Amino acid sequence: MTKPLRVGIMGAGGIARGAHLPNYKKMGDRVQVVAVADVIEEKAEECARIHSIPHFFSSLEEMLDQVELDAVSVCTPNKFHAPATIAALKAGCHVLCEKPPAMTSEEAEEMARTAKRQGKILTYGFHYRHSPEVETLKRFVDAGELGEIYASRVYAVRRRGIPGWGVFTNKELQGGGPLIDIGVHMLDSALYLMGYPEPELVMGAAYQKIGNRKGVGLMGEWDWKNYSVEDMARGMIRFKDGSSLMLETAFAANVEKDDTMQVTLMGDRGGADVFPLKIYQEKHDTLLDITPAYLPKKNYHEVEIERFVHSCLGLTSPLSTPEQGVILQRLIEAIYQSAETGEAVKL
Template sequence: MRQVKVGIIGCGGIANGKHMPALSKLKHVEMVAFCDIVEEKALKAAEEFGVEEAKVYTDYKELLKDKTIEVIHVCTPNKSHSFITIDALENGKHVMCEKPMAKTAKEARQMVEAAKSTGNKLTIGYQNRFRSDSEYLHKVCDNGDLGEIYFAKAHAIRRRAVPTWGVFLNEEEQGGGPLIDIGTHALDLTLWMMDNHKPKMVVGKAYAKLKDQRETGNAWGDWNPEEYTVEDSAFGFIQMENGATIFLESSWALNTLETGEAKTTLCGTKAGADMKDGLRVNGVKYNAQYVEKPALSAKGVDFYDGKKESAGDREARLWIEAVVEDKEPVVKPEEAMAVTEILEAIYKSSETGQPVMLGE
């Protein structure tokens, strides 16, 4: 496979935690340019992950002028996803943009239009699709084993795990809190399983009930209420054009013991499935109810633990392969756009107290 030169725009947490480590494991990838508004972050990333002659920038537009760079990974706060991605596409680059696709549905649509008009590839960082349980369940759904999936739940619930670093609590930079941060993963997973990205109507409510509390028991230490400008939980009810319905639940802080994120529950006419206790498929066979739990982590032999590449590693590998082999990426921009449209509609419904109609 030929060498692919990659530029990284945004050298913060998600770049260091997922994108750059995953790309560094691919022998045919060279990270040749790094950009961050904080130059020290870009310098550190270049030293750790870059080729010897890697360049460092504080202005992403200067990075995009490098015609040898074929792929850009956009790992900036949500506010800048759309215009950086569009600029990169228009400069002849293929783009992997971190989730969520954009702050607004309008921006997401503009990104899709830019990909179409330029002919360059665009994908969004929904790495939970690449987990072994997700891929197995997708095959189950794609094969029709569940029948028509007409009801589903998208789960993204934390009890006390508010991210207190970066700009996660800043509505202007991020566009929202847990709904747009982790709810987006659960919703993408659910729509992908259903093979249904055509929403019709959304009703939702976002809450900021706990953000003013102190001595919070939070996993990453107490948050600063003065800086907390987003919701702490949000819930939505989505009706799809074909009549299917989805309940989306998301929180960073909620008084509940029912936790779990990037999970889905599916109910079909032939069978159902959930990720509550590992992957479980349920149904009726030979006039008896059954529950099946695929052995996705079976070791096989003592010296092999069965562990495959991580979801982030697999996401990066398949994305680069899509570029090199000129294939459609696993996460299509139109699918990610539908997620953003629904999230925006939940926020809008919460503000107005009214249902929001889509797809008209």
């Protein structure tokens, strides 16, 4: 029997407790979560007690120095993704880093270089890639059912969904608001389905119109007096192959639905909306709407953790790559840069 993968968790907050830890446990004897670290030691201790983790620490350095690990889940605020990931890779660990990859494209590039140099797996928490809708549509795309995908649209918009917990509204720790938090999921899903084309030109706009004043919160009360991120971002990306992508994302916007996450693809042989999955084609002089009769219902995070563990054990390959993380980070950075300067950004 293969030895279990020895995993350490960096960051004992909500994403670690709600997504990583319970799904590592579902892997049974293939995984042992042996340590957790958090800069607030009491959080690490509490997490270790609740989840029966034998070791807890107040720093990643202590954890890497004192416990033998094969892999690390990086579940910190965005500001600490790069340093934690690089340190874990240098210590000989595979890394699953939560999204977004980093705060800057330079950090993402250094993370990719380190993973390559160390010969270790680095993959990111783009859990929507592991949804049955995306997995199914990818098979159709790869089989040529949509033909040449020349246009796509990304939509991740909440009516009043500013998180009332964590550091989601703190630009210094997060790097931005909805674009870097929820928009990144739909953007990655679209790019993945399109084959991650190379970007050429980016235009963006960002707005802070609602989050910096008191209002109705559908995800708890947020600290509106210290709200430092955008509450809406919009962008357009043109790729070197001639295709384009339109993006809209918001924590708060005056729209009808409370929460919408959607990717739309348009190809010369077919198109699709992803959530829920519907494919549009023209065949035999007939316009068709195609919907799957059945899709498996499995938690996206569960599939993500399972794939990460299996890739660390050499049973499969990771779904997202460090190079894709670099492209994604460049696009996020370029949208923010264009929004700030009012000019298009060439990549």
